[in-house]
Amino acid sequence: MKRHLILEDGTVFEGLGFGAHATTFGEIIFHTAMTGYQEIITDPIYDGQMIVFAMPVIGAAGIHAEAYESVKPAIRGMIVHDLAEVSVNRQRRMNLDRFLKQHNIPGLYQVDTRKLIRHLRETGPQKATIVDFADDHAVDQLVATVLTNKQVQNTATLKPYANPGRGRHIVVIDFGLKHGILRMLGDYDANVSVLPYTTSVDEVLTLDPDGIILSTGPGDPRSLPDSVLTLIRVLQTKAPLLGIGLGHELFALANDATLAPLSSEHHGMNHPIQEIISRQIFFAMQGQGYAVDNDSIDRKKLFVTYRDLVDGAVQGLRHREYPAFSVQFFPDAAPGPLEATAVFADFFETVEDYVEHHS
Amino acid sequence: MSNITANNVLFIGAGANDFGREAEYDAAIYQVMPELRGHGVNVYLIDENPYSLSLESLAATAIWKPLTVENIKAVIKQYQIDTVLPLFGGERALRLWSQTVQAWSHGDGPVPQTLGLTIDMLLRVNNVAVLTSMMADAGLPVITNHVAKAQEDANELLREIKLPLMVRALHPNQANTRQIVERLDEFETAVKSAKSQSMTQEIVISRAINGMKEISLEVLRDFRGNKMQIGASEDMDPIGIHTADSLSVSPTLTLSDQILEKMRFYAFQVADLLELRGVLHVQFAVDDLTNAIYIIKISPYIDQMASRMALVTGYPVMLVAINLAMGVALEEIVLSHDFGKKMAMMEPMMDHVTVKLPIFPFGELEQAGVSVNRQLNSIQKSVGSTIGFGRTFIEALEKAIRSAHFNNASFSPTNMSHSSDDALIQQLIHPEDNRVLLLVEAIKRGYEIDELAELTNIDEFFFYQLRHLLKLELEVEQQVESVEALRRAKKYGLSDGLLARFWRTNFKNIATLAHENHIEPTFKALEPSAGEFPENARQYYSTYEEENESLPVSEDTVLVIGSGAFRMGDAAAGGYATTIVLSELRRLQYHTVIMNNNASDATLLQNLADKQYLEPLEISDVMKVVALEKPIAIIVPGNRRKLIDALADLKQNVLILPKEKHVPNGPDDTETEFALNVFSDGHNIYPINITQHMTGELRIVPEIAQLPIQLAQTHLENPGVYQVIWYQDTSEWVKHVDVPDISHDTWLRPMPFGQMAFMSKVMQVQWLRMTVRALLARMTSQDSELLTNVNKLTLQADVAMIASDINYALHLQPTQMIDGTRFEIGVGIKYDEQIKI
Amino acid sequence: MANKEVLDNASLQRALTRITYEIIERNKGGEDLVLVGIKTRGEFLAHRIADRLEQLEGVRIPVMAIDITNFRDDIPDHHDDLGLNQAERLNISEKNIVLIDDVLFTGRTIRAALDALIHIGRPKTIALAVLVDRGHRELPIRADFVGKNIPTAQNEKIKVFVQEIDGKDAVEIVH
Known part of the structure; x- marks a missing residue:
């Protein structure tokens, strides 16, 4: 379903939801690594953050036991351009969509991530939220939210x-x-x-x-x-x-x-x-x-x-x-x-x- | 700051085009020669290819001679060459230089230094067995070959290497067949059969890697041992199908970071082992189940992977490579202002997906009544490739297909639905050129994805993508003229043409519907930082998202439509023609924009045009660029009839580079083809010369050509070089021939680009540049003067253009002779021995 | 039988780097530091360490090479010739010396080097850095900085290769 990413400066990006259908707040940053999305989203250094991936297709390598950097993802949200569907089978016991659902983390795909990254490289990291509707209420709520510094x-x-x-x-x-x-x-x-x-x-x-x-x-x-x-x-x-x-x-x-x-x-x-x-x-x-x-x-x-x-x-x-x-x-x-x-x-x-x- | 002392540097060119040898080498040399001159050295180039662009470059002294050891030695002596650069001429140049060094005798003076690789390493690289054992000794995972004679030894190897195994004959007495042994009970038979094929009754046993994933990495190394990865690609098709014939994706999509990092580590180790100063392409086999990795080939020189990585990442691979060869450290490489300041030492990151699709000649051959073996295997059958750029795999794939098959009837989904299930399964196991469509058809018929993945050894990811595409197409087809469907279709790269077919209308209506609903293409910059840094990009590809980054270049832009992928026939010269056109337009101070999709020629070099669009070349693609750039003229090769008509229909100022739809057949063994070559500036016709063409060879007739009166009175509206053709029963080279009356036995056609390239070099008259000036009404008085007397220029009848020795039988196994003119892949030259060069 | 590589190029570089860091740790500020390399390979290693110090601190530490052939007590008729002319002979009095050699074995080379140093001046301190310590000491000598400890049998030989003369950097056990 259609969902939205709102940045603190008021910029809104539209995309389709994946992972959990949850509303979260976090500090948004962008990542240019082309591989290792599973390691990245489970790395505790990203606690409380939302990550935009420059790599346009994410998810094709599945989720693997040997690629966890902590037992649960630390991020608050994941924004990608294209989410690759892969099956869950003997080789790939878990996929990204399911993994995020399990941990109640929302994802957004079909976003113009290049535009978003070009925007973020100018503004620096800022507060962001993933919501269903990008209305004034959502923006107000984002502005009012104080992110934890107890990561x-x-x-x-x-x-x-x-x-x-x-x-x-x-x-x-x-x-x-x-x-x-x-x-x-x-x-x-x-x-x-x-x-x-x-x-x-x-x-x-x-x-x-x-x-x-x-x-x-x-x-x-x-x-x-x-x-x-x-x-x-x-x-x-x-x-x-x-x-x-x-x-x-x-x-x-x-x-x-x-x-x-x-x-x-x-x-x-x-x-x-x-x-x-x-x-x-x-x-x-x-x-x-x-x-x-x-x-x-x-x-x-x-x-x-x-x-x-x-x-x-x-x-x-x-x-x-x-x-x-x-x-x-x-x-x-x-x-x-x-x-x-x-x-x-x-x-x-x-x-x-x-x-x-x-x- | 270079740590190499060199005065006179010689490049060894790649020679005639062939399977696996397109114009990437020539393009690389063309690009780096000026850079090398910037290091304060004199640059020399030896090559034989009439289509070579580099031979016409002002940055070097060009020696246009057949590539032989003798000629290389002579050039070294004549020009006091102290340094040789073989790494830009591919495998052939490497081999030639090794042979030259080995043939060096005492009286020849000191051997010139070799840049990039030491002579010792060069010789090892040219010897696969030595190279493999060197890598094995260094602990690298190579596929080692074990030789056995007795059955007992073979049995030992069976236990040691484990199944599956590949068994083949050592010193085979005929064509070597490789047998894959997957079950124990097949082993003995395979050993017996291989032994019987061996002249020495010896067999080679190695681990079988068929069916594994094939991955390529491109890395570089400087003299200090600093190493960097440029890029990687993964073949959709498993090992067993030649990598050139595989659909290939970059960046890799289905591999984990751990596997890729391991490969990177191995590639770096290889670069260190070779003490390389340059770029290295390493091919790996990966077993998806066990994660085992094998190195299957290394190429420490410029090749198709290097030029493809340069195009798909935006990283200036060639310019960096020449600096590395010259002993400049990675951190000290200074690039021109066209590139980011620290770009050379940053690993390129991609925020787009590229799909390389091979081009097979089967369709054209079939039309000419030649049938060939279409089954893909370890011997290359493709003759070229196109690249699709997008933000999703499907978008990139759609654009690659559109680039590759704009006029290929056999690549049509409707063909598929007629084949039986049995035929389908057979083709899944033994794939042919149309395998992508076949996979879609198989999904359509309800085969399960894991079944298909097992049957084909193709990663499931690709099936999910194709299933997605299929679903999308079916939905769109049903929702006629739905704006939402249109939006979704455009996002995944479906063309206006395809939608028009689905909705039984024409592409203009689709374009109008999209425009009315603000569904507009957005052009994204192709640059190696993936958006991290502000870029100064010149290369763009289209997609359908929110932000467009491409702004019009100027108000006097000329748009040049490239010739796309290499195909058999004249296309090898097509890239040459496009590049010369761009160069002439720049000289005439127009702003230039090029559209093309071929990584294997010079047309998309960043500094040759003000902007490059990496796009398919259908009318709807072209019009999207036209809408943005608003060019004052569009230059299109004459063989693109449909495109020309459609553009004219849309009131565009189309300038046509005269070219026939197909390359004409060559003369058969019993006859001679004569051509009176003429130039039309749009008003007058000027005679140039007469050429004689016998099977496989074309020469200039040593006499002054005159224009028959009929022709002098004719008006050829479209400027260009034309030929009046007639045949005679001659099997001798003539010194004189009577031009017949223009009648039903003669006909007029544009001179093929290949002959124009040859003629420009022989006559030192730039016919393509002249054509461009005529098209734009920019002829000078010097031009007119030259044209009036051009037939009286000294005739160089001593150099002949010859068809190169292409092994069609090995690659295509045709049922009958292939016409080497109509289906030309490469040409070389020959000098008449009687006449001194 | 083939030689066995015990330190490859990368590990050898790392060992030199670590020795350099440790020299910095022990000689705060690097003042009055002089590196003395024992010919032939010790000299090259000394220069490598000096290069590294220069990269880090931007200061060139003086390097002196000594040839101790004539100081060895196991060579009959040894005399006191360092193989240096006056220009090459640095003032080492009141300096902190780091003596550098490729392999530490019995300790007799080092003893000879110590003799030689004391022969030409009166250093404040002398420390010893070796790329490889292979054991089997015959004298009470211990290295302050060790690239790598490689336990060996008496009958084995350790060979250090350096780029400058051997064309590669490596340490091998020679059989």
Whole structure:
């Protein structure tokens, strides 16, 4: 049936509904990745957001057990141009339409997504809603709606849990962890403890970690309590530390850098990222609304290790004194180019080195 | 900033057109030669193809000679070539350069450096066995061939490789048949039969990949080892059907990110292994059930995939490739203002769907009474392809079909309904050229999608799409003149013509109905950022959505209608003609807009026209562009009679490039065809020369041509080059021939584009450019002077145009001889040995 | 039997990158840092690390190469020739030296290098970076920065390939 997408600035787009017949509110962003829609819509970093896909045909690859980034989708809505119908059978046990229905998330298709994206690239992200009728009432309601800034609280674990392995002991501080990180740790047979971000220093250190990961997560890192930054300041001196996505932003904040929202958010996997030390260029999944302000970096504490060659944005930092580093992009390659997974290889080599020198 | 020192760089061209060798190489060379000159080097090109555009480029010193090792060596010596670029001339140039290097002797001086690939790698690339084992050693998933002689060894391999297997003879004594063994009880027989076909009683066993998905990736690598993916495409048809003969979709639609990332990783590893500085096409087989991936072919050079990816993504593949070859790092490539500043190093993203549809020559051959084997298999049968652009698969497919089959009666849905169920099943298993229609017919008859998917090894996605299309068509057909139906139909790319047929009216009424209800096409820019960045796009395709991005180019625009896909006959020269027309229009300072749908020639190069529309070329498509651009003139090739009439009917200013509907037959073995070639500027007729055409060869008769009085008094209103044709029973090359009276034994026809290309090169007179000037009444006094004396120019009778050696038997298995003129695919040249070049 | 690759090109680059990062960690600010490469491959590795430091910090750290053939105690009649002329000999007094070699084995090469360094100046500190530590030490010497620990048997040989002279970057066990 005909449904509508309304943006906060009053722009209305018409389309056909799929997924759940629900009315939702969220912040709308666009994504240029051509593959990995299932990973993207289940990635907790998109908690509370609506995603417009530039890729015009979505759904043909079905929904697969191995492509979940969390057990349920985090998004509030999905806007696509063409929804591909696929059957549900032995190979494809679930399809996109059914999946969204199950999780009560609305989708909209047959939308002029290129027009919408060209519009959003000018306005930046804004509030949006998917409704049946685009009347004044709906617009008023959208304007009046206050979106939550508690996305981390929504998605991160409240209780510690383990993902046991026989290798090095890695503590993951969870800010809205995606499965890809656990999958990568599994590849190294790491013995993983996932802890809530409210964990105390002592709780972490009692576990005697060989390495620490600050996970990815949704939203604005500045909305988190200062205790998180204190935690990071101590942990970075105790064991090799890797911050990813939101974890990178927190690592920067903990070391006195500041963040600035990007004028246009960047969600995709086609920007060249350069490893400054080797000048090598590679590509990775990126999803960021904020970037570390280059000028705010205290060069006595941190130095920049990776940069986005398109907009120059900081994509990685490293501490001058400790084996602590961070990346803005997603090195778990779920979805995204595999070359980025070298970051995990770096991390585990650092962990080995650390264990070697401290045993 | 290049890290290569080079002074004189030689391109080796691709030579005559053939199956799998259209004009993509020539287009690539044409595009990159000026870029290379920008690096401060002297550019040279050797090619033999009379239809080559590059040979007429001012950016290089062109050497028009047959492509042989001797000629390449001679050119290297004569021009002090220090650097050779074989990667733009396809497989043939690569092989030629390898042979040249291997034939290099001490006295020849230092071997010129090779750009892009080291000589060592070049030699490996040319040796499949070496290449395969190199990849296998590096841990890459290649299909390895195992040789066995004894049955026991074969049995061991059976356990090792597992079913299904492919068994074939090593050193076969005749045509090699491949047998697919799917059941254990078939194995022994297959081994026996393969052994009997082998001269050494040895067999080759490998894993069978028939029926798997075929996927292509295009990647690039710079000298620092930076790598990037340009694009990917998936064939609808499974492995077993040659990729050129497959319907192919880009971007890939049915593959998961995980599979594609794995392929990307492998492709990068291959690029590293080859230490490539350039672009690489890797073909993969994917087993959908197990997710196993195999590398089946690698092409570390420009090929059809490279040119297709350039067109469908908007990424300047060729310009980047030449920079990579010159040792410029990816991040330091500076593109012209036509392209985004950081475009070279951003992976292109697509927000549109493209469908490539192969063009088969079966219909035309049938009309001429030649029947061929129409069954698609691992040997290429298609001669060209078109691309449809849209925002959905169906829209892109509809546009591709419309581009490919605008006058093909055999590609009609009504034909299908007559075949029996048995015939249908047989054709599903052994597909022919019309398989898309067949799949629709099968759905229509109620076959279940999973049955069909299993029978054909085609992904279910495509059946769902076709079922959707079928449903749409049936609904639309019933809702005569419904605005809602019209809106839906347009969204999925159904043409005004098709709707007119459904509703038993003509396309003008459909267009009017759409217009009255504000159902208007919106043109979307084709650019590689998928909307992320403001673009400076020149390429557009139509769809029916909300926002139109295309604004009229100017008030003095000339619209040029391209010649579409390559077909047998004159079409290989069609792309040449279109490109020259565009170039001349620009020289005359018109703004130009081109409509075309062929990725394999130069017509759609971004800098050749002010705007490109990637569209089918039916009247309704053309009129939509006309409505927006309001051109002052539309240039159409003369063989598009229906389009010309329809445009004239709509009061458009149509300028016709004279061309016959079909390429005329060539002379048979017993006769000679003579042609008196003349130029008409619309007022007067000027003699040019006389040509003699015997089977497979055409030469200029070394005498000054005069105009018969009758002809001098005739008026040929449409400017162009024409021929008066007559036949004689001669089997010798003549030095003189009497032009007969213009009578019922002679006839007048436009000179085929191919001969115009040849004649322009031989005479150094640009006949197509002259024609364009005449069409637009822009002839100069120099032109008139030239025309008055053109028959007295030194006659170059030493160079002949020869039909190239096309292996019709291998590709088409025709029941009788194919007329190489009427169904020409490629031509070359030959110099008369007595006369010094 | 074919050689076994234990570090491929990408891992070798990563190892050098990590060593560089660790050098930064231990030498805050990089002041008074001098890289000393042991000829032949250590010298190339030293330059690679200097390149990396320059990419990050925009400063070129001095690199010196030393030939310690003449300092080895297992070579009879050794004498004190570093194989350097005066121009190549850097002032290393009061500097923080990172000594760089490709493979750490018995430790005798390093001992010789230490002798050589002390012979020409009085460094403030000397640290050791090696691409590969293969074990079997005969002297109390330990590397501060290790690219990769590769446990080996005595009878095996480790070969480090570098682009500059070998045409590729890799580490292989040679049989």
